[in-house]
Amino acid sequence: MSNNDIDSKRPIQLLFRSKEAVELYTLSSTSLSQPAASHPAAKGGIELYKGKTTFHLANPNGSKVYIHDPSIGVLACDLSSNTSAITNAKAAFLADSKSIQLAKCSPRGSYLVTWQRPIKTEDGNDGNLKVWDAQSGQLLKALNCKKATLDTLQWTYDESLVFHMVTNEIHIYNTDEWKRVGKVRSKDVASFSLPTAKGYPKNASAAPSSQTEKKYVFTVFCPSKGKPSRVELLRYPDKMGRDSSTCIDGANIPSGPALTSKSLFNAEEVNVQWSPRADAALLLTQTAVDSTGQSYYGSTHLFLLLETDPKNPTAGMAMNVPTPPEAGKDSNGVVPIVSAAWMPNPNISGAVPFGVIAGKMPALSSLHHGLSGEPMFLLGRAHRNQMDVSPHGRFIVVGGYGNLA
Numbered sequence: 001m002s003n004n005d006i007d008s009k010r011p012i013q014l015l016f017r018s019k020e021a022v023e024l025y026t027l028s029s030t031s032l033s034q035p036a037a038s039h040p041a042a043k044g045g046i047e048l049y050k051g052k053t054t055f056h057l058a059n060p061n062g063s064k065v066y067i068h069d070p071s072i073g074v075l076a077c078d079l080s081s082n083t084s085a086i087t088n089a090k091a092a093f094l095a096d097s098k099s100i101q102l103a104k105c106s107p108r109g110s111y112l113v114t115w116q117r118p119i120k121t122e123d124g125n126d127g128n129l130k131v132w133d134a135q136s137g138q139l140l141k142a143l144n145c146k147k148a149t150l151d152t153l154q155w156t157y158d159e160s161l162v163f164h165m166v167t168n169e170i171h172i173y174n175t176d177e178w179k180r181v182g183k184v185r186s187k188d189v190a191s192f193s194l195p196t197a198k199g200y201p202k203n204a205s206a207a208p209s210s211q212t213e214k215k216y217v218f219t220v221f222c223p224s225k226g227k228p229s230r231v232e233l234l235r236y237p238d239k240m241g242r243d244s245s246t247c248i249d250g251a252n253i254p255s256g257p258a259l260t261s262k263s264l265f266n267a268e269e270v271n272v273q274w275s276p277r278a279d280a281a282l283l284l285t286q287t288a289v290d291s292t293g294q295s296y297y298g299s300t301h302l303f304l305l306l307e308t309d310p311k312n313p314t315a316g317m318a319m320n321v322p323t324p325p326e327a328g329k330d331s332n333g334v335v336p337i338v339s340a341a342w343m344p345n346p347n348i349s350g351a352v353p354f355g356v357i358a359g360k361m362p363a364l365s366s367l368h369h370g371l372s373g374e375p376m377f378l379l380g381r382a383h384r385n386q387m388d389v390s391p392h393g394r395f396i397v398v399g400g401y402g403n404l405a
Contacts, residue, residue, distance in 0.1 A: 013079075014045075015058055015065060021050045022067050024079070048077045054101075059109040059134060066093070066103065066112065073097035074114070076137070093137045102148065106155040107196040110134055111175070113153050118146055129153060131162075141178055154194045156216045157278060161236070163218070165192055170220070172236060172246075182236060182255075184220065185243035192220045193281070195274035199346025213237075217259070217307050219281060221270045228263040231270060231283060233305045233316045235259055259307060259316030266299050275354075276346035279307040280370060282321075282354060284340055300337040302356065304373045321373040324366050326381070327359035338363050338385050342370075345393035355379075355387045355396065365398045 012027040023045035049067050057066040065077045073092030094100070094114070102115040112132040119126045127142025129152070143164060145152050152165040161181070164171045170192055172182035194216065216236045223229040237246040240255040247253070264270075267285035274281050283303040302321040309317040323335040338357040346352065351370035357363050365379035365387065379396070383404050388397045 013062070015056065016045065017053060017056045017067075019052065022048045022053060022056050022065070022077075024048050024065070049075065055103065057103050057105065059105055060107065061109040063109070064134070068097070068100060068103070070098055074100055074103065094132055095137070095139065102150050104150050105134060106159050107157050108159050110159055111140070111155070113150055115145060115148060115150055118144070151191060154192070155196075157195055157198045158214070160214070161216065163192065163194060165189065180247055182240065182246040183244060183252075184234065184240050186220045186222060186232070186241065188222045188224060189220050190223050191270065192218055193272035193274070194218045195278035195281075197274075197276060198278035199276050201277075201349060202347050217278060217281075219272050219283070219305065221267075223268065228265045229267045230261060230263055231267075231303075231305075231318075232258040232261040233281070233307065233318070235307065239316075260305060260309075260318045262303055262305070262318040264301075266301065273340065273342055275342050275352050275370065276344050277352060280352075281305045282340050282342065284337060299334070302337040302340055302358075306371065310371060319373055321356065321368065322375065323356065323358045324364060324375045324378060326378065327364040327366075329359070335359050339387050341387045341389055343389055343393040344391055348393060355389065355398075357384055357387055357398065361404075 014025040014027065016023045016025065025045035048065060049069070051069055054068045054070055056068070059065070063078070063080045065079060067075045067077065069075060074094040074097040076093035094112070097114065099116040100114045101117070104113055105111070106113070112134045114130050114132065116128050118128045127144060129143040129145035130139060131141040131153070132139055143153070153162065155162050155175070159175055162173050162175050164173065168185065168187050168189060170184040170186065170189065171180055172184070173179060174181055215238065218234055218236070220232050220234060221229070232241065234240045238256050239259045241258050242254070244255045245252040246255060262283070264285050266287050269286045271284040272281050273284070283305060285301045285303070287299045304319050304321050306317040309315050327335045329335050335358050340354060340356045342354045343352055353367050353370050353376065355365065355367050357365050362381040362383050363385070364381045365384060366375045367377040367379070368375050379398060382398070382400070384398045384400045385404050386399050386401050388399070389395070
């Protein structure tokens with residue numbers, strides 16, 4: 001059974017957390033034909049947990065909900081059984097988890113990673129960044145991370161490898177034994193990004209067989225003061241940079257140069273959005289303050305990174321995303337980027353397109369080609385700052401939120 005078949009059989013569920021409780025609402029697939037009063041959600045949700053909580057987290061496969069009560073710790077509510085039989089969990093699912101402040105799941109929901117404030121111990125190793133088995137709650141690994149973030153630890157989309165960022169390096173481990181299988185050397189690396197899913201077009205021959213060596217693309221961002229910052233598109237195990245290496249049977253094997261890189265002259269923050277096929281990435285860069293004084297929100301730029309250059313299959317490609325001529329420019333002739341989003345369905349034929357909202361308000365919304373970046377269709381100008389696409393790419397919502405609401 002395919003993932004699409006499984007998703008089509010699952011009900012639509014909404015998870016709510018208030019000051020008093022965490023509730024689960026299940027929506028009927030025939031909601032359009034039912035009166036509002038008879039709709040299941042109109043009768044109230046199922047109370048998963050009653051009490052004050054600090055956060056809740058749903059497993060990507062929909063089997064569990066993790067809830068944090070600071071007086072108990074992280075609890076788990078099983079959703080795989082009939083929802084009417086769900087009872088409140090009173091015992092901590094994760095041991096010594098009262099102090100946990102952040103948590104997230106791995107792409108397929110097999111692992112949990114949590115962060116809490118570092119605590120000095122006698123041996124000096126507090127291990128405040130922890131990896132847990134998402135089904136049993138067993139502690140698998142404890143690492144150190146002073147900064148309040150979970151982004152220093154990321155899994156590949158199939159969860160076969162886990163990447164851990166440390167000072168000037170990213171260490172790569174297999175998830176079964178936590179044995180190091182590679183090391184990325186990148187001076188001043190501040191962040192990196194891995195795609196959390198990888199799909200293929202229908203009847204595609206690109207899907208690798210079980211005997212084919214899997215390769216994983218990722219980006220690294222290296223900011224710099226006084227000179228341009230840098231973003232590199234890398235690929236494990238063959239294109240991680242000349243100072244990087246993979247480890248096979250205890251031997252370090254040098255890796256090849258990066259697929260491609262891009263110098264960024266105005267970039268303090270970088271947001272990476274991956275194509276649903278995990279072979280391209282949108283790079284939205286931003287500065288906190290616009291030195292030209294044209295924008296209260298700082299300056300923004302949009303780039304497209306490709307794993308494969310159409311003209312050179314052995315290398316990647318980086319380019320500026322061209323904006324339509326109709327997009328409004330500021331006084332310096334620059335088109336500010338408001339938002340960007342990929343069509344999330346990998347099964348469509350041809351290149352996967354992406355949407356962009358750009359220009360001074362009222363901003364212009366447009367759809368762009370996933371390989372050339374060229375605009376293909378204009379959605380019009382309006383006071384909008386967010387683009388959302390339905391999972392199958394059939395519907396697009398262009399809305400104005402925040403100060404535009």
